Amino acid sequence: MFRLLLSAALMLTLGSAPALADETVGCPAYLDHDLPKLHSRDSINLCELAAGKPMLVVNTASFCGFTGQFEGLEALHQRYAKQGxxxxxxxxDDFNQEADTEEEAADICFKNFGVTFTMIAPGPVTGPNATPLFAHINQQSKQPRWNFTKYVLNENGEVLESFASSVDPDAQPIKQAIESVLQR
Structure with a gap:
């Protein structure tokens, strides 16, 4: 550590600035990935979006009996986003209920249900090929057994609670779990 500080001080003295530290140093590996947004040319790095923040993570599907939960998830987003x-x-499509195309899935999310929270393009959430965030979640909790399984993570990425598909987003236990991570 002393050598690193001495080296940086020497470089500053000689007029050349040290290389900036890697911006992702504080970001856990399970978030440090660029993931494609749903039906978009854009991608998002979850570190930039969520590092150090509490999260509600949900696996979704377009043609599922629980698809209507998008409304409740959007309501949670609107209610709690300003609090972090x-x-x-x-x-x-792990449970074979996703739309055939991303365009169709996007229409269902964005047009039919008015989703404004971040939606990631289709990818696996179970098994050995699960996206890194879901692999992290699955190590701590049960992996999704169906669409619309909801996970509340604290700012350190620890799964505080998980909720089955049948638990509506506006259910009191979900709100309590969210509020508990926001009060930390």
Whole structure:
């Protein structure tokens, strides 16, 4: 450590600035990935979006009996975003209920249900090929058994609670879990 400080001080003295530290040093590996946004040319790095923030992470599907939960998830996003909650939906076809195209999935999310929270393009949320965030979640909790499984993570990425598909986003236990991570 002393050598590193001495080296930086020497470089400043000689007029050349040291290389900037890697901006992702404080970002956990499970978030440090660029993921494509749903039906977009844009991608998002979850570190930039959510590092150090509490999250509500949900695996979604376009043609599922629980698809109507997008409305409740959007309501949670609108209610808690200003307090620091990051809601992220991961479109997934792990249970064979995703739309055939990303355009169709996007229409369902964005047009039919008015989703404004971050939606990630379809990818796996279970098994050995799960996206890095879901692999991290699955190590701490049960992996999704169906669409619209909801996970509340604290600012350190620890799964505080998980909720089955049948638990509506506006259910009191979900709100309590969210509020508990926001009060830290």
């Amino acid at each position: 909650l990051v809601v992220v939906g991961f479109a997934s």
